[in-house]
Amino acid sequence: RRAFARSTAADPCHTADGVRIELFANVGSVEDAAAAAGQGAEGSGLVRSEFLFLGRDAAPSEEEQLAAYQGIAEALPGRPVIVRLLDVGGDKPAAYIPFAAEENPALGLRGIRVGLAHPALIETQIRAILRVAPFGQCRIMLPMVASVAEIRAVRAIADRLRSELGIGDPVEIGVMVETPAAAITADLLATEADFLSIGTNDLTQYVLAMDRGNPAVAPEVDPLHPAVLRMIAETCRRGAAAGRWVGVCGGLASDPLAVPILVGLGASELSAVPGFVAEAKAIVRAVTLAEAQAHAETALNCTSAAEVRALAGAFAETRA
Numbered sequence: 001r002r003a004f005a006r007s008t009a010a011d012p013c014h015t016a017d018g019v020r021i022e023l024f025a026n027v028g029s030v031e032d033a034a035a036a037a038g039q040g041a042e043g044s045g046l047v048r049s050e051f052l053f054l055g056r057d058a059a060p061s062e063e064e065q066l067a068a069y070q071g072i073a074e075a076l077p078g079r080p081v082i083v084r085l086l087d088v089g090g091d092k093p094a095a096y097i098p099f100a101a102e103e104n105p106a107l108g109l110r111g112i113r114v115g116l117a118h119p120a121l122i123e124t125q126i127r128a129i130l131r132v133a134p135f136g137q138c139r140i141m142l143p144m145v146a147s148v149a150e151i152r153a154v155r156a157i158a159d160r161l162r163s164e165l166g167i168g169d170p171v172e173i174g175v176m177v178e179t180p181a182a183a184i185t186a187d188l189l190a191t192e193a194d195f196l197s198i199g200t201n202d203l204t205q206y207v208l209a210m211d212r213g214n215p216a217v218a219p220e221v222d223p224l225h226p227a228v229l230r231m232i233a234e235t236c237r238r239g240a241a242a243g244r245w246v247g248v249c250g251g252l253a254s255d256p257l258a259v260p261i262l263v264g265l266g267a268s269e270l271s272a273v274p275g276f277v278a279e280a281k282a283i284v285r286a287v288t289l290a291e292a293q294a295h296a297e298t299a300l301n302c303t304s305a306a307e308v309r310a311l312a313g314a315f316a317e318t319r320a
């Protein structure tokens, strides 16, 4: 594969013909945020806040959360930081949250459903996010959304907390698109949400109906499957039609073969692992939007993930 010219400066990323694509990083700690800044990340498109919640006996206090989010914000000065509300349940159990035994945990109480079932948990978290200075740098993102009602419920909580804290300005609230329901209703979600960010890890699991953690099906769980790409295309189209930006924060945004396809499908923000940010920027800079769109259109009509991978490999060669 061609070694693209990398830059670790926090310079804004554009396609070869000048279309803005924000290149963010996923972070799971204050140290990650510093690493992301060092790699030229323009912000964080996914703070996996579970790092504060898992592997302990009690939920973190508001002050502890505030210190962590403030540290991440300060490591990425002046750049957007998108904090995902607690995403536990399913593959991420937390001992101090009473979960009843579930026959299908992946289809049960997980993501924002947990937060809404235990509102004290997300109220504390939202207060901590709202208190980060400067106000507005940190945005809120909801995991595992399936319905518009979930966004409305969280916004009502955030509005009440803002008024208690004397904050007049609105806070940006976005949703993760990780369920087929969210993808196919992205236009409806976008009327209530400020942005959409596609979680390709879970979206792949739910579109293909294949457990992301089951080794028996693992080789088939490929987010470049045309069914997943079509869901991504649908999300981007519906989100854009409603005037909201759509990004990708799942693992697919860290796959060099996928980057031109995601841009071509309409993603205007990619949030990758910190170590891939500089390379992702270089890949975006080597392609025009029209080239990416034509390539993505071909990928949508492939019959398998393997075929998409072969196509994307050949496309990467043409950039060399």
Ligand code: PEP
Residues within 6 Å of the ligand: 046, 048, 087, 178, 198, 199, 200, 201, 202, 203, 249, 250, 251
């Ligand atoms: C995803 O599902 O793509 C995602 C980013 O969330 P997580 O991997 O943390 O479930």
Ligand code: MG
Residues within 6 Å of the ligand: 143, 178, 199, 201, 202
């Ligand atoms: Mg997920």
